[in-house]
Amino acid sequence: MHKTKTVTILTLDGAAATGKSTTAHALADALNYLHIDTGSHFRILSYHLNQVSIPSQASTNLSEALKELSLNTKIYGHSAVLEVNRQRLTSTELRSLTVNTLVSQYAALKPIRDFLLNYQRSLEHFAREAHFEGMVVEGRDIGSVVFPRAKHKVFLYADESTRIARRQKEGLKDFISERDAIDRTRTLAPLTCPKDALSINTTQLSLDEVVDLILKKITD
Secondary structure (H helix, E strand, O other): OOOOOOOEEEEEEEOOOOOHHHHHHHHHHHHOOEEEEHHHHHHHHHHHHHHOOOOOOOOOOHHHHHHOOOEEEEEEOOEEEEEEOOEOOOHHHHOOHHHHHHHHHHHOOHHHHHHHHHHHHHHHHHHHHOOOOEEEEEEOOHHHHHOOOOOEEEEEEOOHHHHHHHHHHOOOOOOHHHHHHHHHHOOOOOOOOOOOOEEEEOOOOOHHHHHHHHHHHHHO
């Protein structure tokens, strides 16, 4: 009997502007793994739901609206990119002030989390079919909820002033404190450090230093 090939999963959790995305991209390149940004999934849905005037609070119309969305995955380099209704959003659209304001509110809704959880877990099969030996999955609940049995788990954090400065340097307005409060206190899949994760304070560390720490840990 042919044995299904195992995909090694590295989860990377943390709050906004802790360095998740740059670190995840660098790790995927170094390991030749598939990169998956689950935060972008919530941003994409927030954008589309806002476009059709579905409120970011619990709504009887939400489940019906989700049924109208078709999900498709494309690979660009090492990254798996979610397209909704065959549309790929730009970085500007994903990180607009409107999406930054709404994303944590939409992400707290159970129908949205359930909808995306099924999709995100299916990406393990997608990575296998695309002949990747592993994947780096970044988000806020990846090691605790999406892939709790992942082989490697990392949690990044940094002080709030540093994170705000990073967003400002990128030319973006983000609501760090407000999003932190929503993400950490929501009932469903709150932002938390998995108990078995490598926890790294990125406040004073360069990207290379963070990546080296993680690579050393997972290759020991």
